Amino acid sequence: AQSVAQPEDQVNVAEGNPLTVKCTYSVSGNPYLFWYVQYPNRGLQFLLKYITGDNLVKGSYGFEAEFNKSQTSFHLKKPSALVSDSALYFCAVRDPSGGYNKLIFGAGTRLAVHP
Amino acid sequence: EAGVAQSPRYKIIEKRQSVAFWCNPISGHATLYWYQQILGQGPKLLIQFQNNGVVDDSQLPKDRFSAERLKGVDSTLKIQPAKLEDSAVYLCASSPQGVVSGNTIYFGEGSWLTVV
Numbered sequence: 441a442q443s444v445a446q447p448e449d450q451v452n453v454a455e456g457n458p459l460t461v462k463c464t465y466s467v468s469g470n471p472y473l474f475w476y477v478q479y480p481n482r483g484l485q486f487l488l489k490y491i492t493g494d495n496l497v498k499g500s501y502g503f504e505a506e507f508n509k510s511q512t513s514f515h516l517k518k519p520s521a522l523v524s525d526s527a528l529y530f531c532a533v534r535d536p537s538g539g540y541n542k543l544i545f546g547a548g549t550r551l552a553v554h555p
Numbered sequence: 556e557a558g559v560a561q562s563p564r565y566k567i568i569e570k571r572q573s574v575a576f577w578c579n580p581i582s583g584h585a586t587l588y589w590y591q592q593i594l595g596q597g598p599k600l601l602i603q604f605q606n607n608g609v610v611d612d613s614q615l616p617k618d619r620f621s622a623e624r625l626k627g628v629d630s631t632l633k634i635q636p637a638k639l640e641d642s643a644v645y646l647c648a649s650s651p652q653g654v655v656s657g658n659t660i661y662f663g664e665g666s667w668l669t670v671v
Binding site: 472474476481482483484485486489491492530532534540541542543544545546547548 | 559561586588595596597598599600603605610611646648657658659660661662663664665667
């Protein structure tokens, strides 16, 4: 079965420092991987995805993610964190079982950026 | 382009009462999803529609939850009777044709349910 794991419940970082939010996956076949962000009392907003091609994927709001097949990871990164980046981040993987595709989500990582 | 619309945004009901949530997907999107997000957890798929047909409802508690997507456009999710553990955010999402070929799923703002 397809799954993703987000090993950190919370990540704390100072404003201006680089940030990393970790995600590892387990899939059969080629992985389609996604990152979403959720601000308080809001729905999920799409950040970026990896389907194929370059291992470094660039997305919205200055975020990027690095796909590493050997480590089965898809970590989210940003060179310089902003206080406004504080939110809940979800990693997700495509599950093609049953012939129709859906997303399986991790438990989420709360990012807190301190001034 | 308008996003996924959901209503109501917030609802408080007593246990054993019923509630219904409405969703209007992005225009032209064939696939519609309902996800349940319990506090502190990631979203979990309840039901997936392809046009107006159900393609996955394996995690839908069918004794109390029902959903329909008439005419292949908007959808309604109903809970009757509600239990305390149904307190969650109900997220509607849509995509052009599922995640096949890497299509992105777009989410609405969610309907926040509290059962007391």
